[in-house]
Amino acid sequence: MGYKPAHSGPSTASNSLRILEIVARFGTGTTAKEITDALQMPPATVYRMLNALVADEYLVRTSDLRGFALGHAISGLIMAAVPPNVSTAARSAIEEFRSGNRFAVHLVLFRNASLKIADEDPDYPLQSASDMLRHPHASAAGKLMLAELGDSAPPFPKGPLMKLTPHTITDRRQLEEQFAHIRAEGQAADINELEQGFSCLAIPVKLPHGTVEAAVCLTGPSERFSAICDHAEAARELASRLAPLLL
Amino acid sequence: MSARRDRFITPHSPVEGLRRRKLAFLPVFAQAVAAVAPAGAMAVIPALVYPTVVPGSASPNLVLTFGAAMAVMILVSFCLRPMAKRMAAVSGLYSYTAKGLGQRTAITAGWSAIFGYGVIAMASLLAVGTYTDQMMINLGINLPNPNISMALVILAATAFACFLMIRGVQISAWFTLMVECLAIGLLTALMIAYFALNTPTLDFEDFFSWSGDPDVLWIGIVVAVSAFVGFESATTLGGEAQKPFISIPRTITWTPILAGTLYLLAAITQDLALHDAPTSIRSSSTPLSDLFAQTSPLLAAVLDLGIAASWFACAIASLSALARVLFCMGREGVAPRIMGRAHASYRTPSVAIMVVMPVVAAVPIAVIFSGTSPHQGLVLFFTLGAYGYLGAYILASASLPFFLHRIGEDTYASWILGAVTPLTLGFVLWKAATVSTDTGNLQALIYAGVLLASVVYALILHLRLPERLASVGVYDESQDSDLFLGRPS
Numbered sequence: 070m071g072y073k074p075a076h077s078g079p080s081t082a083s084n085s086l087r088i089l090e091i092v093a094r095f096g097t098g099t100t101a102k103e104i105t106d107a108l109q110m111p112p113a114t115v116y117r118m119l120n121a122l123v124a125d126e127y128l129v130r131t132s133d134l135r136g137f138a139l140g141h142a143i144s145g146l147i148m149a150a151v152p153p154n155v156s157t158a159a160r161s162a163i164e165e166f167r168s169g170n171r172f173a174v175h176l177v178l179f180r181n182a183s184l185k186i187a188d189e190d191p192d193y194p195l196q197s198a199s200d201m202l203r204h205p206h207a208s209a210a211g212k213l214m215l216a217e218l219g220d221s222a223p224p225f226p227k228g229p230l231m232k233l234t235p236h237t238i239t240d241r242r243q244l245e246e247q248f249a250h251i252r253a254e255g256q257a258a259d260i261n262e263l264e265q266g267f268s269c270l271a272i273p274v275k276l277p278h279g280t281v282e283a284a285v286c287l288t289g290p291s292e293r294f295s296a297i298c299d300h301a302e303a304a305r306e307l308a309s310r311l312a313p314l315l316l
Numbered sequence: 317m318s319a320r321r322d323r324f325i326t327p328h329s330p331v332e333g334l335r336r337r338k339l340a341f342l343p344v345f346a347q348a349v350a351a352v353a354p355a356g357a358m359a360v361i362p363a364l365v366y367p368t369v370v371p372g373s374a375s376p377n378l379v380l381t382f383g384a385a386m387a388v389m390i391l392v393s394f395c396l397r398p399m400a401k402r403m404a405a406v407s408g409l410y411s412y413t414a415k416g417l418g419q420r421t422a423i424t425a426g427w428s429a430i431f432g433y434g435v436i437a438m439a440s441l442l443a444v445g446t447y448t449d450q451m452m453i454n455l456g457i458n459l460p461n462p463n464i465s466m467a468l469v470i471l472a473a474t475a476f477a478c479f480l481m482i483r484g485v486q487i488s489a490w491f492t493l494m495v496e497c498l499a500i501g502l503l504t505a506l507m508i509a510y511f512a513l514n515t516p517t518l519d520f521e522d523f524f525s526w527s528g529d530p531d532v533l534w535i536g537i538v539v540a541v542s543a544f545v546g547f548e549s550a551t552t553l554g555g556e557a558q559k560p561f562i563s564i565p566r567t568i569t570w571t572p573i574l575a576g577t578l579y580l581l582a583a584i585t586q587d588l589a590l591h592d593a594p595t596s597i598r599s600s601s602t603p604l605s606d607l608f609a610q611t612s613p614l615l616a617a618v619l620d621l622g623i624a625a626s627w628f629a630c631a632i633a634s635l636s637a638l639a640r641v642l643f644c645m646g647r648e649g650v651a652p653r654i655m656g657r658a659h660a661s662y663r664t665p666s667v668a669i670m671v672v673m674p675v676v677a678a679v680p681i682a683v684i685f686s687g688t689s690p691h692q693g694l695v696l697f698f699t700l701g702a703y704g705y706l707g708a709y710i711l712a713s714a715s716l717p718f719f720l721h722r723i724g725e726d727t728y729a730s731w732i733l734g735a736v737t738p739l740t741l742g743f744v745l746w747k748a749a750t751v752s753t754d755t756g757n758l759q760a761l762i763y764a765g766v767l768l769a770s771v772v773y774a775l776i777l778h779l780r781l782p783e784r785l786a787s788v789g790v791y792d793e794s795q796d797s798d799l800f801l802g803r804p805s
Binding site for chain 1 (some may be wrong): 324325326401402404405415559561722723724725727729734793796797798799800801
């Protein structure tokens, strides 16, 4: 504890975050009284903020209505902020695969409908990582994720899609057709779509209960894309080895 | 999953079976607006206040009556809001009372609410029948037997309402919203048109002076309150609304204000219009329509259609609220368990709906054939309905401070509000009941009988089936899938 309100009138937004932190720390069942005591804020203010946080599902009330727990709406923030934890076994499996070929090999996780780079190839670091995370429609891993999401989430942002290179597909219907292909073939590719001169093949990592939660990405110069595709089977083997290690 | 979490969060909601958290804001709002039926009420209820108040007294003051009713209803909405922000109730007033004043009192609140919803639904169906008949007459269609055609209209309306409600709250809510918007628009346009054609003599002094007998004001307020009731019916959608803690409080805040504004306008215009009208129109069942018929029968027929549609929407909304209270009681076991069954594919409280519909259709038909005039029937139902709602409002608003105290979030404001509101409501109810009993009306006694029966029933439950009584107060609890890292349901 030891929390005191900031000296210059704390803003509502930061107080809301403090409340969330207290609930995260005290655990499920934290009461309004405990929060008021911990933050030393006027009870009426705390109640108002709690109700606002509950309304937006950042918090939920426990069955007796007295206590609070973290709600599912907070998972977007937490999942995005916390670096993914990849086990040593998974890392060494990837390392072993890297030593057997001359392309970049990355492991990308799908979290809350966005990409998360879990294990980047140290020898060939990703050139356009930030573009890849912001514009999933332009990369192999992103398209794989969008294809797998299907109808369960709105796959595209509103407004026109960004054209990163002349080859980036921005037509929504064309993308939908590609998604159908990707689902049928069980792999996705981008050729010069994310970065001019580079291509990537993404192989899904299917968890035992059937959902695709990650992709093994093989990246290299575009003129060697057919050579990359020759490694598809080996990458698929790696993916099935990784699946139980990513749980 | 820690033991602590398991103790506090249920894996599945106790009211599972309804379509959970899918309804957007507009349909929730539509439910409340339709239950209030502003279009129907602004055409019918001021006219009901008129003759109710008239016997032996000077001309009443509609504006004052409706203003007072609006103030009272806004107080109630202030009381319900904090509870709606904290609990996703499936049966509104009943659930709030259970968490505030306790389970036994909740039974009384629940019965009172059921009585209110049911009687208002009956009144709505009767109004649908009356205004459809009136429309036919205005269109020049000769009705050989108005009673039979009215009964047929009521039966058809009941069947259609039943279909819409079972098919899904989404469909019925959108339907009612559409109907209500059309009806309000139509009515406003027609009122403007009427005054464009018949310029009245304005005397603003009259609006704000009360020249009648102060005692009749109370009955006037109770009837005017019946124009507002239903705004709280959104609180029965806690399980189904997408963001229940946003949409429901917002709905119960704005509906009485919106409806009140419309009524004040309607009251002013009708005060003017009916002031100079002949007595035959003033005491008619459908005064506004008769007034228009003097100018143009076609306009009057359009008006009748709008009013009938609005009352039809009101019947749907009141019945869906009623069905959800019964559904909840069925789940708890204080009503037959079968009522708690939800339709497997439409996910609506279908059994409760099917059980209620025949009763709600039969009573107004019986009233028609008993020789009671539709006007008397409407006054009877609206007054009875208002008693039912007021009783439930009193208990639910008195629950506020206890509800908040129980969860450790009470404030001074909540204690003041929780004392002032029920006392005000109780005073109005008591005054109206005594005045109306003195004049030989039995409505208050009928309602007192319902209250007594509910108390006896709660006592029997308390003695014989305490475990069922203890389960009263189920609501759409947070479930595992609502939690951070929760298992998807």
